[in-house]
Amino acid sequence: MSESTAPSDPLDPTLHVLIVDDEAPARSRLRVVLTDIAAEVPTKFVGEAATGAEALELLATIRPDVAFLDIRMPDMDGLELARHISNMPNPPAVIFTTAYDQHAVEAFELNAVDYLMKPVRAQRLVAALNKARRVAPISGAILEKLTTTRRRHLSISERGRILLVPIGDIIYLKAELKYVTARTRERDFLLDESLTHLEQEFGQRFVRIHRNCLVARAAITGFSKLPKGRASSNNEESGEKTVEAETNWTVTLSGLNEALPVSRRLWSGVKAAFSGEN
Amino acid sequence: MSIRQKTEPTRLPDFRNLGVMLRIMLVVNFLVFCAALVRNPNLSSFLVELIEMAALVEPTLIACLLIFSALASKLHRLSYTGGLLAVGSIASIIATLVYRLFTPLIDGGAFTTLRPALLGMLSAVVVMIYFDLRSRAFSPAFAQGRLMALTARIRPHFLFNSLNAILGVIRTDPKRAELAIEEMCDLFRALMADNRELVPLSDEVALCRQYLDLERLRLGERLQVTWDINGCPKNAFVPPLMLQPLLENAVYYGVEPSSQPAEVVISARCRGDEIRIEITNPAHETTERSTGNHMALDNIRERLMLFFDLEAKFETKVVEGIFHAYIRIPYRQKGTR
Numbered sequence: 133m134s135e136s137t138a139p140s141d142p143l144d145p146t147l148h149v150l151i152v153d154d155e156a157p158a159r160s161r162l163r164v165v166l167t168d169i170a171a172e173v174p175t176k177f178v179g180e181a182a183t184g185a186e187a188l189e190l191l192a193t194i195r196p197d198v199a200f201l202d203i204r205m206p207d208m209d210g211l212e213l214a215r216h217i218s219n220m221p222n223p224p225a226v227i228f229t230t231a232y233d234q235h236a237v238e239a240f241e242l243n244a245v246d247y248l249m250k251p252v253r254a255q256r257l258v259a260a261l262n263k264a265r266r267v268a269p270i271s272g273a274i275l276e277k278l279t280t281t282r283r284r285h286l287s288i289s290e291r292g293r294i295l296l297v298p299i300g301d302i303i304y305l306k307a308e309l310k311y312v313t314a315r316t317r318e319r320d321f322l323l324d325e326s327l328t329h330l331e332q333e334f335g336q337r338f339v340r341i342h343r344n345c346l347v348a349r350a351a352i353t354g355f356s357k358l359p360k361g362r363a364s365s366n367n368e369e370s371g372e373k374t375v376e377a378e379t380n381w382t383v384t385l386s387g388l389n390e391a392l393p394v395s396r397r398l399w400s401g402v403k404a405a406f407s408g409e410n
Numbered sequence: 411m412s413i414r415q416k417t418e419p420t421r422l423p424d425f426r427n428l429g430v431m432l433r434i435m436l437v438v439n440f441l442v443f444c445a446a447l448v449r450n451p452n453l454s455s456f457l458v459e460l461i462e463m464a465a466l467v468e469p470t471l472i473a474c475l476l477i478f479s480a481l482a483s484k485l486h487r488l489s490y491t492g493g494l495l496a497v498g499s500i501a502s503i504i505a506t507l508v509y510r511l512f513t514p515l516i517d518g519g520a521f522t523t524l525r526p527a528l529l530g531m532l533s534a535v536v537v538m539i540y541f542d543l544r545s546r547a548f549s550p551a552f553a554q555g556r557l558m559a560l561t562a563r564i565r566p567h568f569l570f571n572s573l574n575a576i577l578g579v580i581r582t583d584p585k586r587a588e589l590a591i592e593e594m595c596d597l598f599r600a601l602m603a604d605n606r607e608l609v610p611l612s613d614e615v616a617l618c619r620q621y622l623d624l625e626r627l628r629l630g631e632r633l634q635v636t637w638d639i640n641g642c643p644k645n646a647f648v649p650p651l652m653l654q655p656l657l658e659n660a661v662y663y664g665v666e667p668s669s670q671p672a673e674v675v676i677s678a679r680c681r682g683d684e685i686r687i688e689i690t691n692p693a694h695e696t697t698e699r700s701t702g703n704h705m706a707l708d709n710i711r712e713r714l715m716l717f718f719d720l721e722a723k724f725e726t727k728v729v730e731g732i733f734h735a736y737i738r739i740p741y742r743q744k745g746t747r
């Protein structure tokens with residue numbers, strides 16, 4: 133256990149390997165081939181996971197050098213997992229595996245991202261491992277380009293581990309100073325992403341009610357009017373630079389006793405979107 | 411290759427098929443409509459004539475359809491020309507009989523006597539030509555094999571994942587690997603077979619069980635299957651590879667995207683002279699892969715149509731998070747069409 137948790141010694145050529153695949157025989161196949169090529173590329177198998185969430189949990193305790201990620205997995209596909217992993221400090225090198233996925237493979241070729249076709253061949257595996265040792269990890273920007281589906285989770289790095297926030301749990305996203313806060317029923321999460329960016333990706337699920345706020349359409353229960361005078365004090369609180377003309381309407385939310393102000397500029401759109409859904 | 415080699419010998423339509431009957435009625439009534447239209451310059455006389463003609467034509471038509479369907483198997487044993495002659499003769503005899511029965515006897519010589527027979531014969535020929543043209547246009551099927559082309563193909567995704575799974579167990583569990591390869595052999599043998607004749611439902615079910623067993627090798631406990639087919643006669647014949655592609659769909663869209671065990675239910679029962687089959691699986695949020703789904707489903711719909719014409723029904727729907735594929739086909743006990 134202590135061996136696997138320690139980051140690998142830079143002088144030791146042994147690569148620590150994590151395998152993530154939802155199919156057990158596929159994981160065992162990769163393990164077998166890794167042992168077969170041990171003479172050429174020494175590796176140490178440090179863990180395996182059947183889902184992305186399991187993998188991230190595992191990554192809190194182990195520090196692999198290389199992670200093999202299957203592309204097609206339930207709940208969280210390999211590409212989304214890679215994006216969450218890339219948020220970690222010192223992330224492992226990622227090698228994608230796929231049995232058949234023309235679109236993904238084309239995108240990989242285009243962006244020079246290494247991948248392995250399953251069934252994995254020994255020589256191809258040797259090459260991929262050697263390359264992973266030399267080349268810098270895939271950048272977040274490229275991973276984003278490769279992703280064709282919307283993420284199902286947002287991730288944050290907290291005390292060395294990756295926390296997942298399912299998109300479906302988020303009630304609103306609010307930009308505050310440098311960060312964006314994601315509010316779920318239970319708590320706040322500080323995200324390292326811009327609100328605009330989140331709106332682009334999840335625009336179907338969230339509606340913008342204010343320059344600094346996106347609200348989950350499903351969480352909106354209605355609108356209520358603030359008593360006179362409250363609205364203006366709200367404006368003062370938010371500081372000079374961020375002042376945006378607000379209506380005295382606020383959004384009421386299911387399961388959360390908070391009222392979010394709607395900006396004057398967006399009020400008609402928000403109202404239309406909400407009444408259209410009912 | 412000459413055109414002749416490409417096409418199979420023309421054959422008479424399946425007179426027992428409701429769709430065929432409906433089409434015959436439509437074509438003949440269309441002829442009646444045209445005839446009345448040609449002869450009548452004004453609306454009221456046109457309507458009167460239409461009704462008068464219908465009074466003669468409909469009994470003839472119904473009698474002919476009944477006789478054709480009763481004699482269907484005998485007619486099909488004849489050569490195409492022989493069958494054509496038989497159909498034409500039956501039509502002319504019935505037409506003459508009905509005409510004699512319903513109209514006052516007018517002695518107008520041989521032409522008057524032969525006129526209904528001739529009309530019956532000609533209508534029959536027109537209808538048969540229509541069916542011949544239709545089968546040519548619609549189905550190079552029975553020519554080179556629209557059916558062969560349509561025969562559902564196993565997804566490459568399944569092929570490579572299964573091969574990978576077999577390699578995954580080959581050292582730890584060689585027996586399981588052997589079994590999987592045998593199952594794969596059977597599956598591909600079925601896929602590459604001449605799939606133009608109906609097969610016993612039990613064969614199709616056996617094939618599906620093998621397919622699901624292969625999928626279980628890689629998906630393990632996530633794949634839960636329930637068979638509810640005892641209500642269906644074992645001697646029912648179905649189009650080959652009718653269920654397997656639907657199950658492949660169910661696994662691809664219902665089980666693979668789920669990290670929890672997901673259930674695929676196959677139920678089949680017989681209601682009167684109909685076989686009803688339903689396959690359900692959990693539906694997941696649609697992602698970008700939905701086009702492939704439509705292709706597989708459209709493919710099955712078209713194959714059912716080629717086998718059973720209007721007598722088959724194929725519907726899909728999502729109810730409360732469960733995807734349903736629903737097939738209704740006539741209960742056939744023989745493999746031939």
